[in-house]
Amino acid sequence: MSDTPTIGRLKLRxxxxxxxxxxxxxxxxxxxxxxxxxxQYHPYxxxxxxxxxxxxxxxxxxxxxxxxxxxxVIVSGNIDLSIGAIVGLAGGVAAMTQGWGLVPCxxxxxVIGLVIGAVxxxxxxxxxxxxxxxxxxxxxxxxxxxxxxTKGATIPVELPFFRSLGRDFIHPRIGIALAAVAVVAIVWTxxxxxxxxxxxxxxxxxxxxxxxxxxIPSIVVIAFIVLMNQAGGVPxxxxxxxxxxxxxxxxxxxxxxxxxxxxxxxxxxxxxLSGINIKRYILAAFCLMGALAGLAxxxxxxxxxxxxxxxxxxxxxxxxxxxxxxxxSLMGGxxxxxxxxxxxxxxxxxxNGMSLLNYENWAQYVVKxxxxxxxxxxxxxxxxxx
Amino acid sequence: MTQPLLxxxxxTKSFPGVKALDGVTFDLNEAEIHALVGENGAGKSTLxxxxxxxxxxxxxxxxxxxxxxxxxxxxxxxxxxxxIAIIFQELSLVKELTVxxxxxxxxxxxxxxxxxxxxxxxxxxxxxxELRLQIDPRTPVVNLGIGQQQLVEIAKALSQDARILVLxxxxxxxxxxxxxxxxxxxxxxxxxxxxxxxxxxxLDEVFRIGDRITVLRDGxxxxxxxxxxxDEARVIAKMVGRxxxxxxxxxxxxxxxxxxxxxxxxxxxxxxxxxxxxDRVSFSAHKGEVLGIAGLMGSGRSELLMAIFGAHAGxxxxxxxxxGKQIQINNPSDAIKxxxxxxxxxxxxxxxILDQTILKNMTLACLRRVSGRFVTSEDAEAAAGERAAxxxxxxxxxxxxxxxxxxxxxxxxVVLAKWLLTNPRVLFLDEPTRGIDVGAKQEIYAQINxxxxxxxxxxxxxxxxxxxxxxxxxxxxxxxxxxxGEFTRKEATPEAVMSCATGHARLAA
Numbered sequence: 010m011s012d013t014p015t016i017g018r019l020k021l022r023x024x025x026x027x028x029x030x031x032x033x034x035x036x037x038x039x040x041x042x043x044x045x046x047x048x049q050y051h052p053y054x055x056x057x058x059x060x061x062x063x064x065x066x067x068x069x070x071x072x073x074x075x076x077x078x079x080x081x082v083i084v085s086g087n088i089d090l091s092i093g094a095i096v097g098l099a100g101g102v103a104a105m106t107q108g109w110g111l112v113p114c115x116x117x118x119x120v121i122g123l124v125i126g127a128v129x130x131x132x133x134x135x136x137x138x139x140x141x142x143x144x145x146x147x148x149x150x151x152x153x154x155x156x157x158x159t160k161g162a163t164i165p166v167e168l169p170f171f172r173s174l175g176r177d178f179i180h181p182r183i184g185i186a187l188a189a190v191a192v193v194a195i196v197w198t199x200x201x202x203x204x205x206x207x208x209x210x211x212x213x214x215x216x217x218x219x220x221x222x223x224x225i226p227s228i229v230v231i232a233f234i235v236l237m238n239q240a241g242g243v244p245x246x247x248x249x250x251x252x253x254x255x256x257x258x259x260x261x262x263x264x265x266x267x268x269x270x271x272x273x274x275x276x277x278x279x280x281x282l283s284g285i286n287i288k289r290y291i292l293a294a295f296c297l298m299g300a301l302a303g304l305a306x307x308x309x310x311x312x313x314x315x316x317x318x319x320x321x322x323x324x325x326x327x328x329x330x331x332x333x334x335x336x337x338s339l340m341g342g343x344x345x346x347x348x349x350x351x352x353x354x355x356x357x358x359x360x361n362g363m364s365l366l367n368y369e370n371w372a373q374y375v376v377k378x379x380x381x382x383x384x385x386x387x388x389x390x391x392x393x394x395x
Numbered sequence: 396m397t398q399p400l401l402x403x404x405x406x407t408k409s410f411p412g413v414k415a416l417d418g419v420t421f422d423l424n425e426a427e428i429h430a431l432v433g434e435n436g437a438g439k440s441t442l443x444x445x446x447x448x449x450x451x452x453x454x455x456x457x458x459x460x461x462x463x464x465x466x467x468x469x470x471x472x473x474x475x476x477x478x479i480a481i482i483f484q485e486l487s488l489v490k491e492l493t494v495x496x497x498x499x500x501x502x503x504x505x506x507x508x509x510x511x512x513x514x515x516x517x518x519x520x521x522x523x524x525e526l527r528l529q530i531d532p533r534t535p536v537v538n539l540g541i542g543q544q545q546l547v548e549i550a551k552a553l554s555q556d557a558r559i560l561v562l563x564x565x566x567x568x569x570x571x572x573x574x575x576x577x578x579x580x581x582x583x584x585x586x587x588x589x590x591x592x593x594x595x596x597x598l599d600e601v602f603r604i605g606d607r608i609t610v611l612r613d614g615x616x617x618x619x620x621x622x623x624x625x626d627e628a629r630v631i632a633k634m635v636g637r638x639x640x641x642x643x644x645x646x647x648x649x650x651x652x653x654x655x656x657x658x659x660x661x662x663x664x665x666x667x668x669x670x671x672x673x674d675r676v677s678f679s680a681h682k683g684e685v686l687g688i689a690g691l692m693g694s695g696r697s698e699l700l701m702a703i704f705g706a707h708a709g710x711x712x713x714x715x716x717x718x719g720k721q722i723q724i725n726n727p728s729d730a731i732k733x734x735x736x737x738x739x740x741x742x743x744x745x746x747x748i749l750d751q752t753i754l755k756n757m758t759l760a761c762l763r764r765v766s767g768r769f770v771t772s773e774d775a776e777a778a779a780g781e782r783a784a785x786x787x788x789x790x791x792x793x794x795x796x797x798x799x800x801x802x803x804x805x806x807x808x809v810v811l812a813k814w815l816l817t818n819p820r821v822l823f824l825d826e827p828t829r830g831i832d833v834g835a836k837q838e839i840y841a842q843i844n845x846x847x848x849x850x851x852x853x854x855x856x857x858x859x860x861x862x863x864x865x866x867x868x869x870x871x872x873x874x875x876x877x878x879x880g881e882f883t884r885k886e887a888t889p890e891a892v893m894s895c896a897t898g899h900a901r902l903a904a
Contacts, residue, residue, distance in 0.1 A: 202774070209778035264769050265762050272759055275748035282706055282737065282745055283760035283813070284728035342750055 030387070031335060031351050038355065042362035056362055059239035063178075063247075069350075069357040070246035071096075071309045075324060076331035076349040077257035078301035081294045083332050084261070086274040086341030087133060087140035089295065091147030092302040092328060095122050096321030098151045099306035103171075104164035104316035111170050118310075119303035125151065126299020133295065134288040140295075148325070155318050163317040166310060175311025178242035187243075188234040192227045199223050246308045250350075253301065257346040270294060274341025330377075331356055334384045355380070398463055400425045400590050401446075401559060406457035408441055408450060415441045416455070417614040423559065426588040428581065430595065430605035430622070434634055434893075435692055435858040438614040439594050443561050447481045448474040480552030481561040488536045488544055488551075495519030495532035498551045522550050526580055541667065542573030549580065553589075560584065561592045566600060567693045570670075578604055596691040598627045598897045610634055628890075631897065635860060635889035643840060643865030648847045650868065651682030655735070655821040655852055656716040662695065662702040662876070665709030672698040673711075674876040680821055680852035685843060687867025688856045691896050695876035696856045697740055700823045704730045704737045717821075731760060736819030738810050740826040740856075742803075746810040749799030753791055754780040756798045756809050761816040783812040787842065804835025811842065821852045828862065840866060860889055874898045 043054035055061055075092055082089045103118035129147055133140045166172045179187075199222050203213040214222075237243040261267035269290050272280040281287050305324075310316045333339065334355055335348025356377060363373045399422040408416040416438045423429050431439050445455045448468030459466050461477055468474040488497045495516050496503075504514040519532035528546055536544060545565055552560055562581075566574050581591060581604060595601050601608060602622055609619040610633040617633045662673035673695040680686050690696045702711040705724040715722055717733050724730045730737070739745035747756050758765055758776045765779045766772050780794045787808045791801060798809055807827060814822060824843065828836045843866055847853050857863050863870055870887050872880040872895035880895030 205772065205774045209774045211774060211778060211781075263771055263773075265766070265771055266769070268755065268759075268762060268771060271751065272748055272755075275750050276744075278745050279748055280759070282704070282727050282739055284726070284731040285759075286726070286728065342748065 028336060028345065028348055028351070031348065031355070031384070034384075035351060035355050035358065038358050038362070042358070042365065045362070046365055055365060059236050061361070061365070063237060063240040063244055065357055065361045066247045066250075067244045067312070068361055069354050070244075070250040071305045071312075072324065072327045072331055072356060073250045073350050073353040074253050074301055074305045074308065075328035076335075076353045077253050077346055078298035079325075079328040080257070080332050080335075080337055080344055080346055080349040081261065081270055082140070082298050083329070083337050083339060084274045084341060084344050085270045085291050085294045086277065087291060087294070088329070088339070089129070089140065089144045089298050090325050091125070091129065091144040091151060092298065092305075093321040093324040093326075094148050094151035094155070095125050095299060095302040096306040096309055096324055097316075097319065098125075098155045098158075099303040100310035100316040100320050101155050101159045101164065101318070103307055103310055104166060105159065107166070107168050107171065111168050114168070115171070115307055118307050119300050122299040122301070122303025122306065123296055124299070126296045126302070127292065129299070130292040130295025134291040152318075159316070159318055161318050163315050165315045171307075172311055172314060174245055175308055175313070176245075178237075178240075178244050179248060181238040181242045184234045184238055184243050188230050191230045195226050195230075196223055246312065249304065249308060253304070254346060254350045261346055266290065266293065271342055274343070276342070327353075327356060330381050334381060336388065397424075399423060400462065402458075402460040403442070403446065404458045404460065406442065406445055406455060406459075408445055408455040415614050416445070418457070419611065419614065419616050421609055421616065421619075423590050423592060425558075425590050426585050427606045428585060428591045428593050428604055430593045430601040430608045431611065432595065432598070432601060432608060432630065432634060433611035434860060437611040437634075439611055440563065441614075442611070443481055443563065443592070443594070446474065446479060446561070447471055475555055475557075478556060478558035479561070480555060480557035480559070481563065482545070482548045482552060482565060483563050488547060490537040491535060493533050493535050494523070494530055494539070494547050494550075497536055497547060498522065498532075498554050500551075502555075518554075519550075522554055526550055526553070526583070528580075540573070542569045542576070545569065545573075545577065546580065553584075557589070559590045559592070561594070563594045564596065564693070565593075566595065566597065574600070596693075596897060598630060601630075602627065612636065627897075627899070628894070631890050631893045635893045643861075648685065648844075648868055649683045651684075651850070653679045654682050654718055655680040655854075656719075657703050658714040658716070660699055660702055660713040661711060662698045662707055663710040665707075672876050673702065673873075676873065676876070676878055678854075678871055678878075680854050682820075682852050683847055683850050684868045685847050685853045685855055685866050687863035687870040688854065688873060689860065689863045689870055689892050689896055690856075690858075690873035692858060693875075694873040694896065696858075696873055697825055698876075699873070700737065700825055700854070700856060704735065704823065706737075731817050731819075734818070734820040735823065736760075736814035736817050736821070737823040738807075738814050738825065738827055740829065742806050742810050746813075747798050747806060749797075751798060752795045753784065753789065753798050753801070753809050754794040757783055757794070757812045757816055760813050761818070764818075765816065779816060780812075783816055787812050787815075788838065802831075802835070804831040804838070807831055807835070807839065811839070815846075819851070821854070822846065823854045823856070825856045826858065827855070828857070828859070860892060864889060864892065872896050 039057060042056040046055035047053070051058070079089060079092070099118040099121045102121050103114045106114040106117045125147065129143050132138050132143045199219055203219060206213050234243065261270065269280065269285050272283070272285060273287050273290055277287060306321065309320060313320070331352035332344060332349045333352065335344065335350070335352035337344025337349060359377055359380060360373065363376065401423040403419065403421040406416050406419040407414070419438065419442055421442065433439050444450055446459065448471045451469045452467035466477060468477070489500065492500070498519050499515055503510045504518065505511055516532050523530055523532060526546065526549070528550065530539070530543060530547065536547065539547065549560070565577060569577065584591065593601065593605055605622045607619060607621050608625065608630060610617040610630060612634060617636070656679040658677045660673055660676045661671060664670040664672050676699055678686065688696050698707060701707045703713060703715060703724065705726040715724055722733055724733065743749060754776055757780050762771065766776045777794060784794055789805050789808045789812065791805060798806060801809065828839050843853060843855065855863065855866060864887055868884050870882045870892060871878055872892055874896055875898070879898065880892065882892065
């Protein structure tokens with residue numbers, strides 16, 4: 010088994026290879042739906058048009074936010090099955106406490122998620138109950154708490170600002186300003202990186218490599234903003250998703266916290282003997298997951314316009330599927346935030362595209378299930394041959 | 396003399412880079428207990444695996460003759476059918492099943508595919524009765540002590556009409572009373588004409604129970620004699636009778652002050668309450684010195700270091716001093732802060748994250764210092780990692796190579812680099828050369844000497860006697876969790892150390 014498969018003259022690490030395959034799969038899916046939605050009103054197809062694409066990203070937001078948290082839990086070698094119920098409960102609490110004002114009711118949702126994550130994480134890390142069991146219990150128990158609290162009622166969102174969090178767009182000019190900030194940040198990190206390499210006595214990257222690393226991401230950012238502005242601006246939930254994904258990517262790839270999570274999932278014995286406080290980091294992963302579930306509940310409740318007792322049902326499975334499609338190993342130690350968000354985007358694309366084409370409900374389920382199994386099967390096949 | 400029940404002639408078995416067995420000859424008579432002794436790595440287990448069919452016919456050379464005709468076992472089932480049963484050190488019982496279910500696992504008496512529980516339990520009862528065992532066949536195995544589990548294994552072997560019973564270190568986990576029970580049963584079995592091969596490090600037991608003794612060394616049969624015709628000193632001499640190899644460079648260590656001291660380290664077995672794995676062991680390590688800890692498998696060496704390092708799961712007590720000040724170590728992080736590094740045994744299990752790069756493995760224990768308290772810097776890590784990789788001559792295309800793809804020797808160097816990067820002053824090395832080739836071993840030896848010369852205090856645990864003798868300035872010897880001898884480099888002879896390791900107090904030097 011070699012770790013660097015070769016494609017022509019390109020050498021890629023297995024993890025990177027997986028990410029590129031998934032990116033390719035996403036593009037193929039997009040092109041297919043674009044082609045399939047060509048009709049007399051939309052000679053170039055409907056799917057990737059600004060309006061539908063914007064809707065697609067809004068649909069990705071909730072699953073994507075959950076997938077980022079789930080990724081950290083899974084990388085640490087655990088699982089969280091309770092987040093659908095947490096989304097329901099936190100959303101219900103937010104809707105019920107609207108009388109306290111906007112900030113307190115949103116904070117309540119996130120704090121509820123955080124506290125539940127802390128309770129479940131402590132049971133996993135300090136009482137040694139397997140996370141599957143703890144969160145399977147949570148899945149049922151928190152759903153029960155929702156029923157008790159809301160008496161089974163659907164509670165409408167009445168604060169206009171709350172509602173707009175799920176439905177509105179940021180002003181196109183702010184979008185452009187954000188794009189400018191992003192481009193500056195891209196240039197700055199790349200030049201700083203080169204300076205740091207020289208300081209540590211390592212060769213700096215070549216001018217061509219540096220320029221590629223600056224130009225390609227910048228083009229993506231600008232194209233994204235231009236497209237979104239055609240449909241009224243970037244949807245607010247998408248801004249949240251981007252922020253969470255960037256923070257999650259930074260946390261997992263560039264902090265000691267992230268490195269320890271991968272180490273714990275990869276070999277808990279080695280991690281422990283290297284002086285890492287395993288329990289504390291597992292607890293932290295569950296706390297983050299809970300807080301992100303609280304955030305997701307806000308976006309979901311705002312988008313739907315009400316909290317209902319069965320809100321969030323099965324969301325945990327979408328989040329897990331996103332991680333897995335994006336190359337996360339359920340054994341722990343492997344996976345990236347980029348992959349998890351990509352997985353969420355693939356799932357949302359399938360949902361959105363098949364709805365546009367008026368596929369029946371049953372077919373949508375079958376296709377999504379098939380894609381999940383195929384993604385992992387493809388990975389296994391590739392690994393054996395590699 | 397009649398023809399022997401079993402003859403193994405000219406058995407050879409090679410692994411990549413090592414010849415584990417080199418023309419071994421061994422025979423076994425009916426109604427005999429034949430003891431097989433030798434150092435760790437002498438080839439005892441390999442020989443038994445050949446006999447059991449773990450390594451099927453073309454993988455080994457030589458002949459296995461049973462009842463006068465040559466047999467070639469294709470797998471373990473074949474050898475079981477021929478009446479050979481092996482009871483390995485790691486018991487192979489299913490803990491959640493009952494005693495009777497375990498005894499007949501895979502061979503349950505049944506009718507039309509349905510298990511006949513009545514018959515199963517009555518046959519198990521009868522079998523246990525024959526062995527005079529007071530065990531209810533309906534007890535789940537998990538509720539039995541290790542000693543009783545061992546006896547259940549023996550019952551299981553006999554239920555398969557085993558004529559040859561191989562016992563690999565059967566008393567390693569037993570209390571004295573359980574050893575007596577076991578010996579009673581073995582004597583009964585001998586009276587029933589069962590032939591037994593008894594592998595043990597404990598020579599007193601071997602002399603009590605064995606009819607003949609065969610000594611293996613470096614994959615060769617050194618000698619087979621009747622127990623009556625020899626004594627322990629002579630057997631020990633044959634076990635170690637090898638020149639300490641010339642691969643150990645003469646080292647000039649400047650012994651400095653004591654920097655590390657452990658007093659009265661006592662460690663309890665986490666799975667057997669009350670059983671002590673380490674019993675009041677004390678030692679000290681000087682700056683610039685290699686302290687060797689010798690001892691056979693199961694003597695408590697690794698547990699001693701694990702406990703001091705704060706990584707033992709069970710109960711323990713110890714007084715630890717660094718630079719003369721008493722300190723408290725509750726977890727590995729405390730130990731690292733006090734300047735202790737621990738190159739653990741079994742690098743794949745305890746040392747490495749095989750999926751990750753060399754660099755990430757090397758910086759795991761020193762991430763905060765090298766890379767940043769919270770935000771990491773890959774470049775700072777790479778700079779530190781490249782230096783360490785060069786110092787230790789780790790052979791890989793870059794520090795971004797995945798650790799799992801490296802050779803054993805290079806993996807071991809990665810683990811060593813990981814601990815050197817924590818800037819330790821005291822370095823524990825547990826089996827640092829296990830399973831790596833001779834060239835890599837020599838490099839590790841050179842590193843150990845270099846580290847001692849630059850002022851580290853090194854504590855070296857190894858089950859390879861020549862390694863301990865060749866590298867250490869002082870040696871303490873453990874046997875069953877107790878210190879049974881202490882030597883300086885000059886005093887330490889292989890015979891004297893081995894004698895202590897097999898349970899004798901120190902011989903007069």
